Amino acid sequence: MTSTAQRKEADIAVIGGGVVGAALALGLARCGAVVTVLDGGDGALCASGGNFALIWVQSKGLGMPEYALWSRRSAQDWHGLAALLQDEAGIDVAHSQPGGFTPCLSEAELEKRATAIQRLYRQPGLADFRYEVLDHAETRRRLPDISKHVVGAIYSPLDGHVNSLRLWRALRAAGARRGIDYRASHVVGSIRPRDGGFRIGFHSGFHRPGHWGEIDAGRVVLAAGLGNARLAPMVGLAAPLQPRKGQIIVTEKTAAFLHHPMASLRQTDEGGIMIGDSQEDCGFDTGVGQSVIAVMAERAVRTFARLAALHVVRSWSALRVMSPDGFPIYQQSHSHPGAFVVTCHSGVTLAANHVLTLAPAIFAGQLPESVARFSARRFDVPPHV
Template sequence: MTAHSPSSEADIVVVGGGVVGGAIALGLARNGARVTILDEGDVAFRASRGNFALIWVQSKGLGMPDYAMWSRRSAEQWHQLAAVLNDEAGLDVAHSQPGGFMLCLSEGELEQRRKTMQRLHNQMSLAEFPYEILDHAETRRRLPDIGPDVVGSVYSPLDGHVNSLKLFRALREATQRRGVDYRPNCTVESIVPRDGGFFLRGAFGEIATAKVVLAAGLGNARLAPMVGLDAPVKPSKGQIIVTEKTAPFLHNPMVTIRQTDEGGVMIGDSQEDRGFDTVVGQPILSVMAERAVRMFPRLAGLNVVRTWSALRVMSPDGFPIYDQSESCPGAFVVTCHSGVTLAANHVLTLAPAILSGALPETLAAFSARRFHVPAHS
């Protein structure tokens, strides 16, 4: 596009510098685009700071089979992404895909999991989403450190995890080496479509660009209408406990417990509708810790070194939003609460599509238009 100001050097501006924005920026830059990231910085309600670093497939997609397929595709592509990050950033993000477990502490929990998985797999081919329902004995054979309260588990070979801090650092390093212009402390106050492109304005000044990708998490709700899009996202509070480092005992990730490659154990098992409140709550942490110790009694002897909370980015149905503007061509919105799981898709599939100017038809199910379908009488 024709330059309108001295700062109009970007082909594409990505608003948001978390895992989602960083992944898209890397994918764009790897395909030759000149990219600028405008990031709020540490004042942002950054979901990335609270991510559990799971690459999780087994329980996703109930009510939207497309999401199950999209998640599985990303899990499969994560091996390629890990290699890309190692090559481009010189960092091993400790990616592994040993399969994941959901541990159940009562027969009722196990039966509920069984029914959920059955409903999920009635939507699609079981061969594509293998899983096993395991009793206590078989779970203990595979996970010798479980406690007597674990009545059984659900296991899927599709699940894995990474080191979340190394991933965030690798995305930043790789984008920097690719020439992405990362600008922190740049809150976008307005986006004005003009002359086939966009002007983004804030206290940082003004930047002109041909395309804009909104990857601002909860901020997308405010920004999307400026370019004819809709992102009706709300916060869902989650809390995390991290223990001191201990000898390796947990190779497989759980949906609520995982041991990092560095030895610390992460415990995360909460969802709260508390608006934008990010205060750590002792009662919730106590319940999380109690369940974790019942699952793995050895955790009772470990010191807690850190607790924190963060806000997930949740759409009304919990599924991602991928959309392109019809009234303002060149504007895209990307919102999800599984930024780590979907990072491979965002780098390797979504970013090239955005650069080409159109999202693939396979992502049509993720349009926010699904929230405006009239109810059938």
Template structure:
């Protein structure tokens, strides 16, 4: 996959420009800066469809990778390295992101749901190269022994020791602060209209003017679909709407994260398990929130007595098969696209592994399966 390093940056310009200032862009920028690059972030601003504003902050391995075991391995690698990233962020930003990896549960409210999820996890772990992934299928009694606050409607659960979570707002702040301390030139309200190959590098333009760089890394989420073709890349991503409920703070009762419900280090409970194909609609809808709340109360009846303090929706960045897209341009060396819907889980990989590889002008072998070329192969098969 490698074509060698990109040419040196023009005098006075950054070595790499990261387009997109969310969790993915922040992680890539920090990794590049820690590897010695002069980095600029061009961020569209808070009026963008920013997935980072609505993330659930899970570091999740359980259930990921059915149909592509490489994604399961990539997720597990990042989860295993998240403790290193948390320590790094604390050192470089002064912020504790409240990372915890106690193992995660997926609660089931019917026997059929438990059986269906257990069979899917069994198929996932039977894929090639999946040794070392452990999980347990628990009945109601064992689930209640481990999670005393569950309700009678919980028939059982799946448990994986590899799962964890962080504080999403603290993570976003820590990435931004660490980047600033590393000298990253962060420029908000700098939407990009055009990227053109120029002088062995790239001219990046917007209403604000022009910036040139030897490397450009597209981390603009849904905006990558528009930007990628400008540098000979493809990012066929679409929005998937998700809604979240946040309760008032309450005494700690839940040490373990779940795919649809978690208590933060500050005491509030986040509830969010919706997926809607509604285009770029980010409105909050009462019927969906009601279903989410009803399931959450069945899982933990004590939630019925808590006030809701906030609800919101955001757009996930989804590829056609749901897996990440990591690619480099063969037509225009030095241009890369990085897009995924698990920016928190994969943040450790992005900072510690992917960014240094991009600076060297290549993608690591571990992500070779994530090229967008896989979609064209399927289409012509």
């Protein structure tokens, strides 16, 4: 193991270069900060490379209306983010927000979904959220290829999707143009307060993982996905995160027929059909299981019969970054001011907020009141007596 002095001053170090870290880093650099991103990369657990790419608002926020408002805000600002990325990175992220459907395959399922969304939007402050509960005929009028098994659908005009790998690349490319020092394969192992800022220790090198270094930064943003659970206590924060596996199937390309995203099915800008909304709590296992894939495929074919003729070209699983209640954790440390944790399970949906709202707030040194509910202090419940 070698020890090297690789110190470098950064205004802000962002730990983690997934879609959340890349978005924050870009937003911070746009504010004028000198930003270094230290990213595990190279095979480390990473949700950003395996997601479903929805910008999704319907169904978000039952139990925490602030999350519904936060998701809607990001969906609204996504139009600006897509234009910004085109402008600054020269990359078209295939952003499309025509509204999304949740198709239901039985009356009981439609009833359950309709009840859930009614409860969601009856919460304080959400009265102006629009959605529709559609019967089969109306669903078919809007989605002519839908099969006879679809009894109806929930529709929300806010929902959309993107090409998420291009999003990730665009965030990084725009960041590079703004001078972000992105370091792949730099795994952070320690964060210590130092001279009003932080000294961050990492090991680096794809082929020589024993190579150590440190950088000094005025502030530090923990955006390391599941890795935040280990990092947060180093700066007096908590990120009680658990992995939740999701499996995804992709078919061969086919002629465009599905112009709206669905909760579990969408046609990509390149023509393939992505299928997947599984949720499994099975630790860090990333295996693809035929039993889950078979259920997803069967549901997809019952939704659109034409899918039965398509070949599956790929399937994979990835681990969602889940807090105990499923909502984001955004917090600045009380004991270590200047250290922030940012983590969520909808990093695509919230990318616009992360670039345009959260990063400027971190740059200014204070999180906005609108995200106060996302502090991890909500998990500090007094013991039951």
